[in-house]
Amino acid sequence: MASNVAVLENDRKQYIVVKIGSEQYGIDISYVDNIVRMQKITRVPKAQNYFTGIINLRGEVVPVMSIRTKMGLEPDQFTDASRIIILKVEQQGSLGIIIDEVKEVVTLGEDEIDKVASAKDEKSNFINGIGKHGEELISLFDINAIIDEKENS
Amino acid sequence: MDVSQYLEIFIDETNEHLQNLSDCIMSLEKDPENMDTINEIFRAAHSLKGMAGTMGFKRMQHLTHDMENVFQEVRSGNMKVTSGLVDVLFQCLDAIDAYLENVKESSDEGTEDNEAIIQELNDILAAETGSAPEEKAAPAEEKKEEPAAQNGYEKKYQNAELSEKEKDAIKSAEERGANVYGITVYIQEECLLKAARAFLVFKAVEDYGDILVYYPSSQDIEDEKFENDFSFFLETEAPLEKIIEVSKTVSEIAEVVGEKVTYNDLIAAAEKKETAEAAQTTPAPAEKAAPAPTQQKAKAAPAKKQNGGKPVTNRTVRVDIEKLDALMNQVSELIIAKNALVSISSTEGSSLQSQTFHEQIEYLERITTNLHESVMKVRMVPIESVVNKFPRMIRDLSKKLNKEMELVMTGEDTELDRTVVDQIGDPLQHLLRNSADHGLENADVRAKRGKPEKGTICLNAFQEGNNVIIEVSDDGNGIDTERVKAKAVERGLVTPEQAEALSQKEIIDFLFMPSFSMTKQITDISGRGVGLDVVKSNIEALGGDVEVKSVLGEGTKFIVRLPLTLAIIQALMVEVHDEKYAIALGSIQTIEDIPVGEIKYVQAKEVIHIRGFVIPLIRLEKILDMEPSEEEKESLTVVIVKKGEKFAGLVVDNLMGQQEIVIKSIGKYINNNKIISGATILGDGEVALILDANALM
Numbered sequence: 137m138a139s140n141v142a143v144l145e146n147d148r149k150q151y152i153v154v155k156i157g158s159e160q161y162g163i164d165i166s167y168v169d170n171i172v173r174m175q176k177i178t179r180v181p182k183a184q185n186y187f188t189g190i191i192n193l194r195g196e197v198v199p200v201m202s203i204r205t206k207m208g209l210e211p212d213q214f215t216d217a218s219r220i221i222i223l224k225v226e227q228q229g230s231l232g233i234i235i236d237e238v239k240e241v242v243t244l245g246e247d248e249i250d251k252v253a254s255a256k257d258e259k260s261n262f263i264n265g266i267g268k269h270g271e272e273l274i275s276l277f278d279i280n281a282i283i284d285e286k287e288n289s
Numbered sequence: 290m291d292v293s294q295y296l297e298i299f300i301d302e303t304n305e306h307l308q309n310l311s312d313c314i315m316s317l318e319k320d321p322e323n324m325d326t327i328n329e330i331f332r333a334a335h336s337l338k339g340m341a342g343t344m345g346f347k348r349m350q351h352l353t354h355d356m357e358n359v360f361q362e363v364r365s366g367n368m369k370v371t372s373g374l375v376d377v378l379f380q381c382l383d384a385i386d387a388y389l390e391n392v393k394e395s396s397d398e399g400t401e402d403n404e405a406i407i408q409e410l411n412d413i414l415a416a417e418t419g420s421a422p423e424e425k426a427a428p429a430e431e432k433k434e435e436p437a438a439q440n441g442y443e444k445k446y447q448n449a450e451l452s453e454k455e456k457d458a459i460k461s462a463e464e465r466g467a468n469v470y471g472i473t474v475y476i477q478e479e480c481l482l483k484a485a486r487a488f489l490v491f492k493a494v495e496d497y498g499d500i501l502v503y504y505p506s507s508q509d510i511e512d513e514k515f516e517n518d519f520s521f522f523l524e525t526e527a528p529l530e531k532i533i534e535v536s537k538t539v540s541e542i543a544e545v546v547g548e549k550v551t552y553n554d555l556i557a558a559a560e561k562k563e564t565a566e567a568a569q570t571t572p573a574p575a576e577k578a579a580p581a582p583t584q585q586k587a588k589a590a591p592a593k594k595q596n597g598g599k600p601v602t603n604r605t606v607r608v609d610i611e612k613l614d615a616l617m618n619q620v621s622e623l624i625i626a627k628n629a630l631v632s633i634s635s636t637e638g639s640s641l642q643s644q645t646f647h648e649q650i651e652y653l654e655r656i657t658t659n660l661h662e663s664v665m666k667v668r669m670v671p672i673e674s675v676v677n678k679f680p681r682m683i684r685d686l687s688k689k690l691n692k693e694m695e696l697v698m699t700g701e702d703t704e705l706d707r708t709v710v711d712q713i714g715d716p717l718q719h720l721l722r723n724s725a726d727h728g729l730e731n732a733d734v735r736a737k738r739g740k741p742e743k744g745t746i747c748l749n750a751f752q753e754g755n756n757v758i759i760e761v762s763d764d765g766n767g768i769d770t771e772r773v774k775a776k777a778v779e780r781g782l783v784t785p786e787q788a789e790a791l792s793q794k795e796i797i798d799f800l801f802m803p804s805f806s807m808t809k810q811i812t813d814i815s816g817r818g819v820g821l822d823v824v825k826s827n828i829e830a831l832g833g834d835v836e837v838k839s840v841l842g843e844g845t846k847f848i849v850r851l852p853l854t855l856a857i858i859q860a861l862m863v864e865v866h867d868e869k870y871a872i873a874l875g876s877i878q879t880i881e882d883i884p885v886g887e888i889k890y891v892q893a894k895e896v897i898h899i900r901g902f903v904i905p906l907i908r909l910e911k912i913l914d915m916e917p918s919e920e921e922k923e924s925l926t927v928v929i930v931k932k933g934e935k936f937a938g939l940v941v942d943n944l945m946g947q948q949e950i951v952i953k954s955i956g957k958y959i960n961n962n963k964i965i966s967g968a969t970i971l972g973d974g975e976v977a978l979i980l981d982a983n984a985l986m
Contacts, residue, residue, distance in 0.1 A: 178968070178976040179868065181913040183959045190955055190968055192976045195625060197953040197968045228957050283958070 148245045151267065153274055154221065154235040157209060161235070162242070162267055162274040169224035171238060174214050188212070191220065191232060198222060200232035203282070207262060212236075225283055233282070242269045249276065296396060299344050303389050306333045306340075307382055311681050314378050318684075321370035331360040337385065342541050343482045345489055346398040349388045355410045356381050362414060376688070377409050379681065455502045455522075460552045462501060462524040469501065470529050472547035473520040474536055484513045489539040491521070494532055498525025517543070522550070610707060613668055620657070620664050621857060621951040625970050627657045628948065632972030658949060661857055669704040672750055672759070675714040676701055679721055683746060686725045693743040694729055696721070700750035705757050709831050709851055713759070716824040720761040720847050721746060723820060728765035728845050738842065740764065756833075756875060757853055762846035768839040770796045797837045801825045832966070834983055836933055848933065850983075860950045860969075860979065863928065864943035865909045866918065869977040871950050871969055872939070876982040878931040880944065884924045897927065897938055904929060904936045907985055912964065918942075930982035937986050952979060 151162035152171075170193070177189040177200050186206040190199050200220055204212050212218070217237040222230050249265045264278035313330045317323065334357045341349035356378065362368040384403045391399035462469050472494075476486050487510045491500060502522040505515050523532060529549060536545040627650075634643070634650045676698060683696040705713070729735075729744035736742060749760040774788045777799045783791070803822040825835050833851035852858075853875075860871040861880075881899060888895050888906065895906040906927065910917060927938040950969040955978075966981035 176975055178978065180955065180959055180965060180978060181915075182964065187959050190959075190976050190978075192970045192974050195622060195970060197955055197970070197976060199956045199958045201958070231956075231958055 148243050150241055150243050151274065151276065152221070152241055153239040153269075154219075155237040155239055156204060156207075156235050160239065160272060160274045162244070162276040163221060163223075164276070164279060165241065167223045167225065167279045168221060169230060170222040172220050172222065172232075174218045174220065174234075188234060193222060193230070193232075196230070198230045198232050200234060201282070203233045203235065203262075206282070223279060223283075225279070228283060231283060242267070242274070244269065244274075296344070296392070299340055300389065300393055302340060303337060303385070306337045307386060307389070308677060309333045310337075311379075311382055312677070314375055314382075315680050315684065317370055318372065318375045324364075327360065327364050327370075331357065331364055334360055339541070340482075341388075341398075343485055344392075345539070346388065346392065348400075348402055349385060349398050352381060352384060352388075352403055352407060355407050355414075359410055359414055368414070374413055377406065377413060379685070380406050381410070456552065456555070458501045459522060459524075459550075459555065463552050467498070467524045467526060468529075469550055469552075470523050470525065470532060470547050471520065471550040472523060472532065472536065472545060473518055474545050475518045475543040477541045477543045478517055483515070483517070484511055486539060486541055487515075487519055490536050490542065493535045493539060494521075494523055494525075497527040497532060497535070498523050500524075608667075610668075613664070613707075617664055617668070620661050624657050624661060624857060624949055624951055625972075627653055628970075628972035629974070630972070661949070665706075665857075668707045670707050670710050671702045671704050672710055672713065672757075673701040675710055675717065676748060676750070679718070679748065682718065683721065683725060686722065690726060692725070692729055692731060694725060694746060695743055696746050696748065698748045703750040703752060703757055703759075705851060705853065712827065712831060713849075713851065716827045716849070717748070717759065717761065719820055719824050720849070721748070724761060724763040724765065724845065724847075728763035728767075730766050734766075752853065753850075757851045759849040759851065760846055761849070762844060764844040767841040767843055767845050768797060768800070768837070769841055770839075773797070773799055797839065800837070801835070850933070857949060857951050860948055861928065862945035862948050862971075862977065863939075863941040864945055865913060865941055866915050868913070868915075869945065869971065869975070870909075870913075870941075871948070871977055871979045872928060872930065872982055873979070874947065876930045876932065878929040878936065881927045881929060881938070882924050883927050883938075885921065888925075899929075902936060904938045906938045906940055908940050909980075910940075912985065930985070932983045932986050935986055937982070939980075939982070939985065950977075950979070 150165040152165055152168055154161050154163065172191075172193065175191055177191050179189045180187060180199075183189075186202050188200045188202045188205075190197050192198075202212050204210065212234050213236075214234075215236070218234065219238050220232040220234055221238075222232050224230055244267045248269070249267050251265050252263055262278055262281045263275045264281070265276040267274040267276050310330060310333045313326050313333065317326045317330065320326065334353055338350055338353035338357055341347075341353055359368070359374070359378075363370060368374075381403075384401070384406055387401065388398045391397060459469050474487070474490055476483050494500065500521050501524050503510060504520040504522075509515060510519055525532065529547060533545045533547060536542060630650055631654065634647050679698065680696050683694060687694045724746045725744075729746070730738070730740075732742050735744065744763065744765060746763045747760070749758075749762075751758055770793055773796050774791065777783050777796070778785050778788050782799065782802070801821045801824075828835050828849055828851070831851055833849060836848040836850070837845065838848065839845040859874040861874055861877055863870050863872060881897075883897050883899075887897060889898060890896070891903065891905075895908075896903050897906055898904075906925075925940050926942070926944060927940055928944075929936055929938050948971075952967045953969060955965065955968050963984040964981055965978050966984070967979045968976050969979055971977050
């Protein structure tokens, strides 16, 4: 029985669907620690341009990244729907990314995901698959690529 | 019961004795006639021997025994302390240290016999005293003692009061056809860990059979609730001699007596004892005889107790550093919560209760500050534990390099956070080696320059504001900047034209670059080029920095600056435009109001001239990538910060006041820009950045 569950989990993953601009993106829920409302972000001078700054998350200082700047899109416009998604990564600690809107949580099986192999433009560097959910297409973030590429841009 | 529970005590005490020995031998070398030092050494060596023996580390015991013999001769005046002897003694210490390392890692002393060292010790002993090595004499002496002693050891197991159950056990063993022996073991009087001894004996004999009865009870033996002897009844197939022999292999056992007993004998003996007790016959004279042969040893014992008993165990508690870290974190949280209350109290000051509310807040503030200080103090340790191994190291280097040198240390009692102290040893060691090897000139060069033949290396530690400064200086050659420059050009780091324009500081900075070594030949002391760069990165990792001052021909001084505390500091909060920044109070010298008209220009840079100092101005808005403000104010608020002997004036828009802040890391994601040393959370939950004034200069 236990092994069945494991197989099920391997095959089907849950994603948080968010909106950035007009596109929908999926973030593997196992990386997500928290979703918080927009709050005051303290700018850090001399930091990489895609780091908007740092926030206070329940007494911890967490850096916040503008995924838009990182992907080469136009700068963030903060609205009531804007959220910061806190990603938990084992070694490097927490990291927040700013997104325009949180839509829903979907479960995608492997058959519903098309792998993206070659990177054609800057944006697809951070995508490792396209999920199909009904009529919608969801670009799935490669979390490690978002975190790792410190030197880029 | 297990010896391992004593292991920690053993390791700690051995370390202490080793350090003590090392210190004493150092001072003995300078003052070979000092009887106090010699006595001290003798005591320390003796304690070491005793402890090693107790724990069953025979090789270590053997080595320390021979050391003790040498000191015995020195003490009785048959031998002079020579440089050669000191060398050998230090080798002994190293060997003991190596044993200790093995013990730490594997609870075993290892297999190195260090015969060469022991041989050397005995050779010296033979040469100096003109007699045969005392080693041979010693066992003979012991043997002489033994027969005399034998009479004093009574078979105390006969006194054991056996319960019915125990009697049954003996009876049934007998019925099985096994031998039952009654054995009494006497432990030497100066033995420190009697329970551990007893345990070793039990362990040894249990290879041959089962122990039926313990007297006193096994619990009492474990708790050391017995004098210098204990008894047991053993059921075994092996002959009695064998059992006595294995028991005696355990060190610090004075004597083992025993015989085969039978159930009937025991019953008879028990009855006889009752009558004997009434008449007070046999045991009394025997007991009187017992202490006599050991009296000499008894004299040594109290002396050792003063020495070995110094660490008062019941007044200190060992705490895992992680637990302290957890405590520290909680104090940090408390301070943040307190800061939040402070900011509420200052904004909602209109209500009636605000007076009392305010007082309570202030009270809370005092408590948290004191609490923080106490926790910090718990984490503080003197740097002594790190630096006290250096005199020895310099002495070795002096021999190795064939240069005469002396280490002068001050401020060993300066305290630093535990985590900093743990990591400062290697960098300091490196700087000292560097001074000894590269800094100090050879004797003939020194003579030519009119310097004393003996080079001096100083290690000074002291507190300065929120920092601890450790200076390593020598009166040697100093850094030859021309040679460094030439080397940098040779390595292709700069063009010859660029090199000409470099300041002295920039040239010295080359020395801190990876794999930049100045020595022509590589020695095993320094000069592999993995050195100063590692020193620098280690110290920077601790939040400190290194500065170098050097005058060619006169000497070099390395100044290591380390933060006193790592987590919570007093800071001045300032505003630059609408952003808030914290500046550590420790680095702030004064705060000045400077009229714009008083700004002068030197080399197109803004400076101010204040009380005889010319201080460069740093416009924070520029450094922090902000839009320059449109209106030019009539006067500027300038925070004067100090780093060593340098000053700089930071131009800020607003002063917000002093606050206790908790330093938080800004994480690894954001590229480490040095001007920000961390972040802190303000009372209103906002995050403010901490400016590193040192990095701004």
